[in-house]
Amino acid sequence: MVSKINFKVESVRTINSPSQKNVTTYFTYVNFKDLPSGLPLDVNPRKPKMNTAVAKSLIAAVKAPETDFDINNRGIVIVAKSFKFNSNNNTVVLDLGDDPTKFGILDGGHTYTAIIDNRNELPETIDKFVKLEIIVGKELFVSRIADARNTSASVSDIALYELDDKFDFIKEAIKNEPYSNDIAIKDNSKERLPIIELLKLLFAYNIYKFPNANTTPTQAYSGKAMVFKDIKKDLDNKTGYYDSLAKILPDLVQLYDKIELEFRTKYLEYNPTGKFGGLRGVEKQKSNGKPLQTLFLENDTDYRVSAGYILPVFGAFRVLIEENNKKLSWKINPFTMWDTVGSSLVKNTLESSRNNPQDAGKNTSIWSNNYSKVENEMFREMLKNK
Incomplete structure (x- = not known):
């Protein structure tokens, strides 16, 4: 697994947590074409099952010609060791460390898998985006965040x-x-x-x-x-x-x-x-x-x-x-x-x-x-x- 990943994004917005001062959340949008493959899913409490009705509807939304995916989809939540944004060329360097049980995709694994597996079926002329929410902070308790973000699936x-x-x-x-x-x-x-x-x-x-x-x-x-x-x-x-x-x-x-x-x-x-x-x-x-x-x-x-x-x-x-x-x-x-x-x-x-x-x-x-x-x-x- 490559710990540091470079990819192009749209503009970045940064929000510091009011309750935990050492936790920062970065919001950005990424073109389907630029979304890096191979992001770890180990911190997610369950592996994506792409044969369910919900997963099939996600795949259909990825393939559809409409370009409002970023509005209708909740996006992907990632926990990272560090986040760096270069405003000169709109690129991000995401450090996911060397422990996939602590860093990676926390929520939105089905969305991520649907995009990675099906984006090649989109025409070159269509640009579609997905929202990324990237959380960075010392001593983040990832199991608690994952648990809260995946409540419905856990109940299932x-x-x-x-x-x-x-x-x-x-x-x-x-x-x-x-x-x-x-x-x-x-x-x-x-x-x-x-x-x-x-x-x-x-x-x-x-x-x-x-x-x-x-x-x-x-x-x-x-x-x-x-x-x-x-x-x-x-x-x-x-x-x-x-x-x-x-x-x-x-x-x-x-x-x-x-x-x-x-x-x-x-x-x-x-x-x-x-x-x-x-x-x-x-x-x-x-x-x-x-x-x-x-x-x-x-x-x-x-x-x-x-x-x-x-x-x-x-x-x-x-x-x-x-x-x-x-x-x-x-x-x-x-x-x-x-x-x-x-x-x-x-x-x-x-x-x-x-x-x-x-x-x-x-x-x-x-x-x-x-x-x-x-x-x-x-x-x-x-x-x-x-």
Whole structure:
């Protein structure tokens, strides 16, 4: 793979991210004829399937004589190591590094493939363009961007997997819960709660994969595609890990809901004069508006807290899980443990991330330190009760 690629573009527009100052996005249009071939697709969570109805319509649009493709198509998103534009000859030098799992086409793989495979069928007299969105920045979390940009396809993967009733173990685990009929699995489902939200909880508590503070399930926040891939692998191999974890899923939902509801209370315990509603990643209920509700149990709340803050706190309590004969149970009640250490966990999460939910969600140190805090308190409780 050639890491540095030169190609001609139309004029370039540059936008710096207001939330992450070291991330820059470059927008440009490229003539089909100048679009470089061989761009890596490895960072895209799925390979293009060009025999679907959507892909066939893309191919038809590429071949069509109309020249408004750049208006009607969302374009191609690329993550690059660096981007240089020479305004003298309107050429770009794109550095894609030497790791195809970090740099390349993040979204728009079907569009890219349709153009590369079919542009030669266009008459020489026709010029058609595609929009490129090129993201450059240090420590970009590509799996999270890919996950967000490929939501519909990810849901489709889950829906296809359900055709073989693979998620019956989830349905069985929550059959007596108030949200059992709210789970959305199929595409365009009317149910309110995507099943991936439950799968993320199980992933965060996979003590087989993340047995200590040195191993952190940050992908529960940063990558739904990775979560699904891990659970699919377990089910396909009949390992049984997630089947065991599902037995405690109702407890996990209750714990997540309690943390979500009481996050502000624990914040005010260590910072009584703090303005919780002013924190980035916290949505305050609008005056005279409908109450906000928690994700799983739909309890009314005045504040909606980003999962980037909640998950590193929630995931810490997996240290309380023990296994006996493939049955999982709690060493110590997680709800009373939250009452004891919740304020310390919230403080560590917010202050270590500088009140940035994206950093908190993907920061392994925060996850690890929270785990250690719960573990230390667990040992104190055990010694006290001897």
